Amino acid sequence: MPISPAVVEWYxxxxxxxxxxxEGFSAWGTLVSEFMLxxxxxxxxxxxxxxxxERWPTPADLAASPASxxxxxxxxxxxxxxxxxxxxxxxxxxxxxxxVVPRDVDDLLALPGVGDYTARAVAAFAYGVxxxxxxxxxxxxxxxxxxxxAEPWAANAKRDLPLMESELPADRALAHDTNAGxxxxxxxxxxxxxxxxxxxxxxxxCAWALAGRPAHDGPPARRQARFEGSDRQVRGLIMRELRRSxxxxxxxxxxxxWPEQEQRDRALRGLLADGLAVAAPDGxxxxx
Numbered sequence: 001m002p003i004s005p006a007v008v009e010w011y012x013x014x015x016x017x018x019x020x021x022x023e024g025f026s027a028w029g030t031l032v033s034e035f036m037l038x039x040x041x042x043x044x045x046x047x048x049x050x051x052x053x054e055r056w057p058t059p060a061d062l063a064a065s066p067a068s069x070x071x072x073x074x075x076x077x078x079x080x081x082x083x084x085x086x087x088x089x090x091x092x093x094x095x096x097x098x099x100v101v102p103r104d105v106d107d108l109l110a111l112p113g114v115g116d117y118t119a120r121a122v123a124a125f126a127y128g129v130x131x132x133x134x135x136x137x138x139x140x141x142x143x144x145x146x147x148x149x150a151e152p153w154a155a156n157a158k159r160d161l162p163l164m165e166s167e168l169p170a171d172r173a174l175a176h177d178t179n180a181g182x183x184x185x186x187x188x189x190x191x192x193x194x195x196x197x198x199x200x201x202x203x204x205x206c207a208w209a210l211a212g213r214p215a216h217d218g219p220p221a222r223r224q225a226r227f228e229g230s231d232r233q234v235r236g237l238i239m240r241e242l243r244r245s246x247x248x249x250x251x252x253x254x255x256x257x258w259p260e261q262e263q264r265d266r267a268l269r270g271l272l273a274d275g276l277a278v279a280a281p282d283g284x285x286x287x288x
Contacts, residue, residue: 001205002167002169003141003145003146003167003178003182003202003205004167004168004169004174004178006201006202006205007177007178007181007182007185007201007202008174008177008178008181009201010181010185010201011177011180011181011184011185012177012181014184014188015180015181015184016042016184016188018042018046019033019046019049019050020033020125021125021180025126026053026057026101026126027100027101027103027122027126027127028053028057028058028059028093028101029049029053030101030121030122030125030126031086031089031101031114031118031122031126032049032052032053032086033045033049034117034118034121034122035082035085035086035089035113035118036048036049036052036077036082038079038082038118039078039079040077040078040079044077045077048073048074048075048077051073052073055073056090058099059089059090059093059094059099059100059101060090060094060099062086062087062090063087063090063091063093063094063095065087066287066288067083067084067087067088067286067287067288068285068286068287068288070083070084070086070087071083071084071239071242071243071276071286071287072243072286075243076236076240078236080239080276081274081275081276082113084113084274084275084276084287085112085113086113088112088113089111089112089113089114092110092111092112093111101122101126103122103123103126103127103129104123105119105120105123105129105131108122108123116157117133117134117135120132120133120134121133124175124176124179125176125179125180128172128173128176129172130168130170130172130175130176131165132160132161132162132164132165132168132179133164133179133183134155134157134160134161134164135183135186136152136155136186137182137183137184137185137186137187137190138160138164138179138182138183138186139152139153139155139160139186140152140186140190140191140192141182141185141186141190141202142160142163142164142167142182143208144190144195144206144207144208144209145190145202145205145206145207145208146163146167146207147207147208148207148208148210148211148214149208149214149216150208150213150214150215150216151192151216164179164182167182185200185201185202190202197209197213231263231266231267231270234257234258234263234264234266234267235267235270235271237257237258238254238257238258238264238267238268238271238277239271239276239277241253241254241257242276242277242284242285242286243286245285247282247285248280248281248282248283248284248285249283249284249285250282250283251283251284253283254268254283254284268284272284275287
């Protein structure tokens with residue numbers, strides 16, 4: 001039995017009021033939101049997204065600003081390489097597509113920093129293109145409801161996309177809400193550790209539930225490394241100093257940020273290699 005009818009009915013009654021779901025929200029706004037939502041909770045993204053789109057309402061507006069301003073505006077969203085990629089994406093859209101975010105998946109995939117998920121999400125949610133959109137939440141719902149297993153398999157486009165494609169109705173509006181609804185269901189109800197099966201619209205047809213919710217028998221899920229004391233923390237502290245300063249941050253100022261030299265140097269080298277920091281005669285700055 002297809003999952004779409006129950007998912008769409010539930011989604012239309014229960015979906016969250018998010019900016020990128022509102023009538024008239026731009027394709028550029030959708031693209032920006034997808035960049036920001038990578039590894040960042042919705043609640044942290046919404047205020048920064050509003051600020052970003054007020055400052056740079058079009059790709060051309062962002063392309064006309066230095067990359068350093070994009071990194072500053074990214075502030076504490078984390079993984080600041082996304083800001084550089086989004087800036088490069090804005091430049092490419094301006095130069096190749098006349099400042100208009102393309103709707104074709106292949107054209108979107110050709111943009112800097114745009115992977116398969118983001119390309120399909122923009123095509124589906126901004127333009128209504130009937131294409132499968134698969135993230136971690138979607139894979140979890142498909143694994144349980146369709147495949148009957150407790151946890152999703154490792155991401156695999158050759159498996160994931162055809163499976164989600166098979167669940168999409170031919171009607172574009174229904175396909176849109178199926179994509180969004182499965183994603184929402186995985187975010188709110190069919191969650192990783194404590195799924196709320198009694199609230200799930202698929203409870204009566206979920207293969208995993210009907211099988212008695214068998215335990216996961218595959219390899220354990222990878223846990224994210226601790227942040228405190230990590231290279232990520234040191235990188236973040238150095239980036240915070242670079243964002244705050246309008247002049248080069250000196251080597252001695254960076255030394256004061258973190259006491260352990262080897263880890264501090266490793267973090268700085270990583271930022272330089274990623275293009276997030278640039279060596280200057282008097283220290284280090286954000287990229288131009």
